[in-house]
Amino acid sequence: MLERVLSARRSPRGPEEDGDDESKTRKHASLAARAAKCAAGGGTAAFLTQCLAISLLLLLGSLFYRFGSLACEPQYESRPRLALFEDTDGQASDFGSLGVPWCKHLLCRSKQGKTVEWTRKDLLRGLEEFVPIYEARPIKNNKFGMGFDHSFGLWFTTRWLKPELMIESGAFKGHSTWVLRQAIPDTRIISLTPRHPEKYLNKGPAYVDGNCTYFAGKDFIDFGSVDWRAIMQKHGVSDLSRVLVFFDDHQNELKRLKQALKAGFQHLVFEDNYDTGTGDHYSLRQICDQFYIRGGGHSCFTDSDEARIRMTRKKFWEKAVDMEELCGEGETWWGVRGEMRDDFNHSNKAISYSEHFQNSRFVESVLDVYWELPPTAGPSLTHQTRYDPARTPDPIVEDGRYDLFQRLGLSRLETSVFNGYTQMVYLKISGPNS
Numbered sequence: 056m057l058e059r060v061l062s063a064r065r066s067p068r069g070p071e072e073d074g075d076d077e078s079k080t081r082k083h084a085s086l087a088a089r090a091a092k093c094a095a096g097g098g099t100a101a102f103l104t105q106c107l108a109i110s111l112l113l114l115l116g117s118l119f120y121r122f123g124s125l126a127c128e129p130q131y132e133s134r135p136r137l138a139l140f141e142d143t144d145g146q147a148s149d150f151g152s153l154g155v156p157w158c159k160h161l162l163c164r165s166k167q168g169k170t171v172e173w174t175r176k177d178l179l180r181g182l183e184e185f186v187p188i189y190e191a192r193p194i195k196n197n198k199f200g201m202g203f204d205h206s207f208g209l210w211f212t213t214r215w216l217k218p219e220l221m222i223e224s225g226a227f228k229g230h231s232t233w234v235l236r237q238a239i240p241d242t243r244i245i246s247l248t249p250r251h252p253e254k255y256l257n258k259g260p261a262y263v264d265g266n267c268t269y270f271a272g273k274d275f276i277d278f279g280s281v282d283w284r285a286i287m288q289k290h291g292v293s294d295l296s297r298v299l300v301f302f303d304d305h306q307n308e309l310k311r312l313k314q315a316l317k318a319g320f321q322h323l324v325f326e327d328n329y330d331t332g333t334g335d336h337y338s339l340r341q342i343c344d345q346f347y348i349r350g351g352g353h354s355c356f357t358d359s360d361e362a363r364i365r366m367t368r369k370k371f372w373e374k375a376v377d378m379e380e381l382c383g384e385g386e387t388w389w390g391v392r393g394e395m396r397d398d399f400n401h402s403n404k405a406i407s408y409s410e411h412f413q414n415s416r417f418v419e420s421v422l423d424v425y426w427e428l429p430p431t432a433g434p435s436l437t438h439q440t441r442y443d444p445a446r447t448p449d450p451i452v453e454d455g456r457y458d459l460f461q462r463l464g465l466s467r468l469e470t471s472v473f474n475g476y477t478q479m480v481y482l483k484i485s486g487p488n489s
């Protein structure tokens with residue numbers, strides 16, 4: 056029975072996948088090992104719960120497999136990665152073994168397998184236009200705020216969607232408010248942020264927008280406590296599909312998603328979509344990372360392939376996660392060491408694997424589109440050393456394309472602006488039954 060379920064879960068082969076049989080075998084083996092451990096019986100209540108979860112997952116996994124091929128179609132035409140970089144990195148093929156949830160381009164599964172309208176060409180055109188805009192930004196040093204990649208992602212999606220109203224939660228000195236303003240002139244912005252950006256003006260550059268309503272300082276109110284119906288009425292917005300909400304407030308993204316859903320918003324952008332094992336709040340990326348998914352075979356065994364690869368990659372990439380960061384007590388690997396973090400890590404709650412799994416089911420039930428912004432350019436071009444490229448989609452400008460990197464004006468930017476990428480994500484959501 057187990058054998059049949061496992062072979063039924065075989066991943067579809069996309070045009071980009073070449074020879075990841077090894078990782079597949081390894082993952083099946085580790086799942087089988089867990090299942091066997093369960094079958095052998097004994098152990099604590101927590102262990103038994105985990106066993107129950109595993110059996111359930113095996114069952115569900117075999118059911119969901121059928122829909123997998125739909126969601127795993129590559130979003131863009133794919134080019135082979137250049138051999139040049141594979142040599143220096145040497146580990147491009149470890150992508151699967153490192154556990155990228157589901158597949159390269161679409162990490163959370165949407166209800167109908169839909170994706171965004173824009174193409175890689177549109178992104179390239181957008182980059183060309185955005186670089187000079189970014190160079191004229193008022194806040195040159197935006198440490199603790201957004202760098203180039205996410206500024207571009209926010210500008211691009213906003214300009215594409217052309218909302219009638221933009222809402223921002225978490226403004227800091229106002230850089231993202233400025234980015235929203237560059238995307239659409241004149242349209243109203245509502246900014247929720249505890250400290251008014253004008254307060255930063257006496258220390259240095261900040262941006263305060265003339266057509267922005269600030270809920271800041273003594274007027275600050277958390278996104279989840281706002282009477283959105285009244286605010287929409289006040290601004291004459293009747294169609295909530297014309298509103299874009301941008302979150303950069305380091306709150307549990309599941310909490311924010313539920314609040315946005317309740318208010319009826321449909322277009323959301325999350326700035327910090329932290330990877331499993333990293334970050335100060337529970338993110339969509341973490342929620343959708345499930346071990347039964349192709350390439351997602353997280354294992355906390357210190358002598359596993361995954362552990363070995365993570366160790367090696369740590370030497371190259373500062374933010375690559377090693378086993379110690381990934382795994383908490385009782386081999387909890389989900390979220391951050393089995394915790395659901397919230398509010399800049401001021402609040403932490405241990406969650407069980409089945410809760411984590413339920414969260415992913417919930418998210419997928421309201422998801423029409425999940426699109427992760429790719430990094431702007433490969434690490435050999437940007438010289439970024441922070442995030443692990445094995446855990447991101449392919450960059451817009453791939454390694455080896457220095458001509459293109461230069462033509463787009465990207466070589467003029469200081470390298471530090473490329474160091475903040477954390478898988479910014481655009482979501483289109485709707486209630487579970489629509």
Ligand SMILES: C[S@@+](CC[C@H](N)C(=O)[O-])C[C@H]1O[C@@H](n2cnc3c(N)ncnc32)[C@H](O)[C@@H]1O
Pocket residue numbers: 197199200201224225226227228229230231232247248249250277278303304305306
């Ligand atoms: C990383 S910064 C935002 C960076 C900014 N978006 C940019 O473009 O540079 C996070 C901001 O969230 C604010 N913040 C903290 N709690 C918040 C909450 N509950 N709602 C909205 N903003 C919050 C912080 O004060 C801080 O200004």
Ligand SMILES: *[C@@H]1O[C@H](CO)[C@@H](O)[C@H](O)[C@H]1NC(C)=O
Pocket residue numbers: 241242264265266
């Ligand atoms: C605000 O938007 C209006 C159009 O709605 C525009 O005429 C005005 O110049 C804008 N004000 C500022 C300060 O940008």
Ligand SMILES: *[C@@H]1O[C@H](CO)[C@@H](O)[C@H](O)[C@H]1NC(C)=O
Pocket residue numbers: 400403
């Ligand atoms: C987050 O909070 C936990 C528990 O309070 C603490 O152990 C951990 O070091 C914190 N992590 C970061 C990155 O601040």
